[in-house]
Amino acid sequence: MSLCQPDKGNFSCGSCCGVFNLDLPPDEIRKLILERTEEFKNSVDFKKPWTMADFRKVRERKEKSIPKKDEFTYNCPFLGAFDKKIGCMIHPIFSGDPLSQNYSFYGSSICQGYECRNMERKSSKLWEKLLGEMELDSFTYSAIVSDYKTFDLIEKTFSDQGISPEELFQKRKNLLKKLIHRKIDQNVAMMNTSFEIPIEVEKDLPKNKLIQRLNLNAAPDLIAEIETSK
Known part of the structure; x- marks a missing residue:
């Protein structure tokens, strides 16, 4: 597929979602992502798009106090876990809506169009x-x-x-x-x-x-x- 979500291997990249900007040890970041994923499953219904907006508000409030390495780098709460891989929980492949990532901070055009230096x-x-x-x-x-x-x-x-x-x-x-x-x-x-x-x-x-x-x-x-x- 791509360097972000490779075909081979039970792994993927989530660096552009900002989670590694959180000043937490690796185990705490893993725990945070699993917590987000479970909460997302229990609260978001793609047939009710506003539940994505509600989820973002709740998670941003919960994670607001977590210290950051760089205060200007956004931490997107929609990064979640899919078995051993990580990725965007509101990606169109899951939601069926090509614009579902507009409920994120950056929006669909940036989320889908961004390519980091190594991907380029x-x-x-x-x-x-x-x-x-x-x-x-x-x-x-x-x-x-x-x-x-x-x-x-x-x-x-x-x-x-x-x-x-x-x-x-x-x-x-x-x-x-x-x-x-x-x-x-x-x-x-x-x-x-x-x-x-x-x-x-x-x-x-x-x-x-x-x-x-x-x-x-x-x-x-x-x-x-x-x-x-x-």
Whole structure:
């Protein structure tokens, strides 16, 4: 389908809905999403559209006191759980109404039209296929596919060695998976939204920035594997 809701794997991304902007530990965010989902099932009837508006008011009031990392990033209460995946509970695929997301803060046009930097990436399908082969949950997956900076550094590091994206994902797939696992193990940008934009000018080489970002100096075997990819 897309990088947001991949065909393979029991996971999906919900970073653009702002839930990871809440200053809560992962277990509390999981609990919050399950609570929303249960309340939604018990209170929303798509045949009575105003129940979506009522649900939003109630949830916004309940979640108002939760501290945020960035006060200007909205947290949409319509992000819920579907078995092991997360996604929009008022998406037209569920409601049967192409404009049902107008009951959200951003509205249908933005919710359906927004594409984060990684979704816009030319290699997004290659990343989708790679990550689909890994055993991930929706929270870990969200943290990976919303982290455009790590994707940028990985691709630029190998591009500087003359390796195309197609070759990178075909012949160095196992190395890419190791780098993703390194990101997870080092807890790099694991609770981010998809709205971050670069505020610094990159002056160092991508490889050096990647080494710094993933703390690869403590994993010399990975550095050696990157360098022998030339």
